[in-house]
Amino acid sequence: MLDTDYPFDTDNRAYQRFLTLAGEHFEIVGWNNATGRPAMLTLIDISSRDAFSLALLDTAEDRQPHALLAATTDATLSLHGPLAGSATACDYAPHLAMHNADIAATTPAALHHPDTTTIDTSEWLTIPPDIAAAAHTQTPDTTSVGLVLLDRDRAQIVIVGPFPSPDDAQAWQPDTDGWPPVDRLTVALHPPTPKGD
Template identity: 75%
Template sequence: MLNTPYPFDANNHAYQRFLTLTGEHFEVVRWDTTTGRPALLTLIDISSRDAFSVALLDTDEDPQPHALLAVTTDAALSLHGPIRGRAAAADYAPHLAMRDARVAATTPAALHHPDTPTIRPDEWLTVPPDIASAAHTPPGDTTSVGLVLLDRDRAQLAVVGPFPTSGDAQAWQSDTDGWPTIDRLTVALQPPAAESA
């Protein structure tokens, strides 16, 4: 069983967090296969020396690029990313809020790839109507931008990107006919600070 080719990424965030938490309460013995893949963990209670083992079969990650969409107290939008996965984007929110006191709200937003002209219904985010009506973008220079498609009437948005320039973002077109009128806001895509890695 230990040499079966289960996909396992030892850098998986959940696995690393599990090791950190269990290491605070147990002695942890890691058993590896001949290829170096972790296959089994034995957790030993420090005081009683009782133990049990957990088999490590596989890992799962959310590979879709996301950005953390932030709204300031005056309804200015900003994008922070790309960040791999929705959970990692959500985890970045406290770091951003600690650095910028103007941030009033955040939400992870999937980055729709510009090579695909069709935006799926599940890529649209519902936002509070007051934010949808007042949202705007501040001027800014950056090497990467995202295109926020904002339906103010339905209070929904989707994010497409990244693009190298604002002109590239504004030139992008969806193949979906019959959309209601939407605003196309070009927003600087700011790389996340180092503490989110």
């Protein structure tokens, strides 16, 4: 997701890691434009003094809201989030598994925002066919829920949410032009627990 408010985010994790790694091997000279925005870096080889410059155009952030979809050994689904980005959702998986021995599988899944009724083909996430065939849910035990649209035949899902209640989730209708019928599962969206717990 591009940061459109400010085209170059100096807190971008990849940029910060690049500066750390490059700083171990090069002298780095930063160039800013008149507004103070980083515009270019010159990397100078310490021993030869040869140099080259890189233009800094924009940054992309892995911050799209995600949930960690979990399936237990009997294919009961649960959602955990929202979490900022796919990497954060992946990082949460070991913590969740350590606290729930029944979890057999997890996958990060982008949350489709309920304000948008059109689901792009790229948003469908493929899951194992055996989980798709057996997936079910329990009555939500939280106030926040996600709506799992499950295409059992294609073993694909889309998760829409969050919603403040199961009724709100079931009332949401996507544009279904060209899509086969899907099962609609309302799944509790559990807030992530701190990793120290």
